Amino acid sequence: MTEQISAVQQPVAATQPTDLPTKASAQAGTITPSANLLKQIQKEIGVNANLCYQCRKCSAGCPMSWAMDYTPAQLIHAIRLGLSDLVFSSKTMWMCSSCQTCTTRCPQDVDIAKIMDTCKIMAVKQGIPSPVPSVHKFNKAALRNIKWFGRMYELGLIGDLKMRTFEFFKDAGLGMKMFFKGKLKIFPSISPGRTATTWRIFSRVDKKEKSKEQSANTK
């Protein structure tokens, strides 16, 4: 109780130079709600997290919530409170399997799975290391693979992933079994036309996103 009183007497805004509350201030029980994070997400993908009334249906149906540090409903609530560094350093979005159960069942039509994707994208942009590095490394390896070959070349992807994670023996036995069943191709099917297609799309997306970021920064 005394803690709460002192929280009121000493609001976060007085000690924090930014208006975004931090994880530390949240743990100390001093939360000053800020709408910035919510607005940022809404601007990015047009999803309004404020529609959430915490029924927690998303978390009840989530097949991965056991592996998360905050349930999807808690993450949404943290977004509404503007707890940026809690949100962006959370495991939650990295352990989301994109099964879309939350989005499907939300009575308020909040696209929670899309918010999860956006949190990953925003965290990476800010250079916050993923607490589940293997997933981030897999995404990077897969995208490079698609950009170079036009189509996913699985053996190349596995090799690239192993170079990033240093887990050289993980699934080696299974890989051999799949190889002998003819499930893995040794060589990629290379076509200059296809590579040109994906290369062009990747670079245009990159350019567009950079110019958007620049114009947002200058505003």
Added chain:
Amino acid sequence: MKYGYYPGCSLHSTGAEYDHSLKAVCDSLKIELQEVPGWVCCGTSPAHASSHLLATALPIKNLSFAEEAGLNELVVPCAACFSRFKVSLHEISQDAKLGEEIKEIIGADYQNKVKVTHPLDLLDKVDEKAIKESIKKNLSGMKVVCYYGCLLTRPPKAMHFDDVEYPMSMDRVLEKCGATVLDWSYKTDCCGATFALTETDAVLKLTHKILENAKAVGANAIAVACPLCHANLDTRQTEIEEKYQAQYGIPVLYFSQIMGLAFGLDPKKLGMMKHLVSTEPVLANIH
């Protein structure tokens, strides 16, 4: 009837038996599939987890290839590709500005003329008489549970595929082919999908529950429509058995392979020998 066909990367590698069996079944039913010239990867989950624009541009680029080739309906068998195509179409229909941006990125004036269809939707609408006429073998000994996974039905606002929580199209199609189809609880539960190579323990935990329920209702085969679900349930099954001290040995088959078996097609041609869990018990049950 001629349809466009987008196999996707998996059907050219780990899920080749889905590609072969689906083409063979469509051939038997006189459904012509024409592969989209120059198709590229749909971007799958790494794209939508990294860039909203990229995840929308890659599927629309493929649709513009189909449009240029004069195809007005595109059959997309891989559940993950199917989902990316449908979601991207939904996104550009909701946001005209995004649609314009995508046109610039793909360098094509996509006119939104191509309808995206899943083969299950297509086969569910095939006249029952045509299917019955093609049947050469009796599959009644095959007790199968139909596993749809996440991405065929969810999210319904974009997918418009069957019932979202308890779909029946695969059940109907396989029943028409003479298989014994069982009710069960895990039709649309998640198998861990994209975590196969990264957070493998999570995949084992989720697939274990699916296999447990399949066994509990007495299934001797699981039918799937997604190469990722297949990989997680088939190639990881021995690992699941070891980790959870269980015994399953339940073959995981693509629905198109089961149809092909009913049509009397050569099991080898259907890729029945490509699975890690032996399909021998299933083949021995067909008369």
